[in-house]
Amino acid sequence: MTFYESVYKHLLSRIDAEWIHDAVVGGLRVAGRIAPARALIESVYGVPPMPVEALGLTFDHPLGMAGGFDKEGECLAATAALGFSFVEVGTVTPRPQPGNPQPRIFRLVEDQGLINRMGFPGKGMEVLARNLERQRVPGLRIGISLGKNKETPLADAHEDYTAGLRRLYALGDFFAINISSPNTPELRKLQSSAYLSDLLARLRAQIGDLAGEEKPKPLLVKISPDLGWGEIDEVLDLCLQHGIEGIIATNTTRNREGLTGKNRIEEGGLSGVPLRERSTAVIRHIREQVGDKLVIIGVGGVFSGGDLREKLDAGATLVQAYTGFIYRGPAFVKRVMGEYRDSVRE
């Protein structure tokens, strides 16, 4: 057990998970602004490049921070110093909203998982835009995850997503359409063709307008691991039909099979080790269905270099992690990338 893992087990896991999360994000925000602190973090935790070409962009290596960690885009510099090659900020909604009542993040230490029912709390797209405008971090690729406000009816959801796209287009390298969070009532219905076809057509048209003469920036759809194969295939067909560049697979699951942690009864989306196999199976299925027509960003339960490799071997080009970083701590990227590098050298 590393020093961090021991501190996590004996101390951090006893404190409210969201309180710690906010403290970590706050600490990273401050550290990122102080050049010597940033340089120190980078010298300890930085990783050598292993470049990946995807979505018309070059990434320093395949591992990025998943959506939901840096919701307001506050700690880009420190995220880069911790070794992540990209970050998906958000999910952001057009207007500020409080999200669900606290507590809303629960640890399942025995299962190496988390359950969250955040419900997109946030300060809204204006604050995210201002935060992103203030920071330019060379080398760090920025994805922006777009969502809808809780009170926006499904029939009008496209207005929220297109509003986010318009306000934030200049500030991101790619855009993730989050229609798979289990914590906003009915959001996941947007994955059905009845809504998705219209939503993607409108987003595509909007991004075309924003791009003008230039090539539009990539749009990706983030899907739920709880869709059946047939439902996934429908999403894939629509993505291909509407010129979507990629899929982020997957969001958190409502499945609770095999869990032992006492918090398994909590409502919300489960992430971490219990999600790992399912998300890899979804990645493999997508790759088999679409060949190289869509880029896949794989996410779910990546804790080690072996897990990263499994996602890449299944068909992902890029990989993200969130829960693994929480359990493994600041050396997470260095360790995962080191293990991955060793495994491909063997």
Ligand SMILES: Cc1cc2nc3c(=O)[nH]c(=O)nc-3n(C[C@H](O)[C@H](O)[C@H](O)COP(=O)(O)O)c2cc1C
């Ligand atoms: C506390 C928490 C908040 C999250 N918030 C978001 C979010 O706002 N948007 C999103 O697309 N995914 C969100 N996710 C899901 C992650 O991006 C990721 O898809 C999922 O956790 C699986 O990856 P992991 O096992 O590496 O954590 C959140 C996950 C956690 C644990």
